[in-house]
Amino acid sequence: MEPSDSEPTTQTQEILSPTDVDRLLSEVADQDPAVPKPTPEKDAKQPDKIQAYDFRQPAFLSPNDLRKLRLRSEDFIRSLAARLSIYLRLEFGLQMSKLQTLSFQKFTDGLANPTHLTMFKVEPLRGICLLDIPKRLGLTIVDRMLGGPALSVNAERELSEIEVGLLDQAVQMILGEWCNHWTSLMNLRPTLLGHETNGRFLQTSPHDTLMFILAMEARVGDCVEMMQIAIPYYTLEPLVVKLNANTLLETTDKSASTPVTVPIRWNSLLDDVAIPVTAEWSEIEVTARQLAQLKIGDVLPLPAKFAQEVRLRLAKMPKFVGCLGTRGHNWAVELTQVLNS
Secondary structure, three states: OOOOOOOOOOOOOOOOOHHHHHHHHHHHHHOOOOOOOOOHHHHHOOOOOOOOOOOOOOOOOOHHHHHHHHHHHHHHHHHHHHHHHHHHOOOEEEEEEEEEEEEHHHHHHOOOOOOEEEEEEEEOOOOOEEEEEOHHHHHHHHHHHOOOOOOOOOOOOOOOHHHHHHHHHHHHHHHHHHHHOOOOOOOOEEEEEEEEOOHHHOOOOOOOOEEEEEEEEEEEOOEEEEEEEEEEHHHHHHHHHHHHHHHHHHHHHHHOOOOOOOOOOOOHHHOOOOOOEEEEOOOOOOOHHHHHOOOOOOOOOOOHHHHHOEEEEEOOEEEEEEEEEEEOOEEEEEEEEEOOO
């Protein structure tokens, strides 16, 4: 049976040439995309806040870490101000100005030229730290150490070797006080390595090293200058880790249901302290007539239970209850109970 002419035998497939494909793509690109109209619900929502992040200066400390370091830095500044005031016999005012993180290059670029930079190491931590003391502040401190009034000090000249040696005594005090505030976590020892007058010549750390900067405004005499301590991140990191671990341990101890008994450590300085010890019975009552008739040789009868309830006092404070007895040719008291003071 032959197929009729009205019915096709096969379905033809249309094949597009590369020219046709390019034409269709150009037509689609010329058309404007259909943008859906915003609904009232979406318009009512406030746009999300976008916070800028500087990848060139990342923050390596969390806000909680910065808060802990700020508290320790404030304690350090108060202690240092009091210690320097006593050392110089003149009021030495210190106030925190900045607590921030900067790259090593930005920190050195922002230093005055010339200045007095002290390079030091904190054993057993790795890395080299910096203490920046402006030249005028350093000369004022030296002037006061030599008995001067610390007023109107000429800051045009450079520090001599003798003045640098005298200023190092104050620097040792500053660094020693900073290390003392970490004694509970780690035993630190500062060591001076050298001095520099221009921060651009420093090569103690790579340019991109993050530095923890503590800036303090110092006031002594009529001199007001900014003093800075710069510590690399890898130097400060072990202290931050121990600080967080110590805080976590304290939080765990507080949340524990069973109280932690802390052993009492005896202070050897108390070995030779003399404390009076007295033993007494409970009070007995007598009438005024009986008291008036008492004379030598009279006997006052005491209940037998009094011998079992002897109260022992340490420096007029009742501390133990004991039982009366003898040992050898001496009276003795056997302790049977501890009283809560």
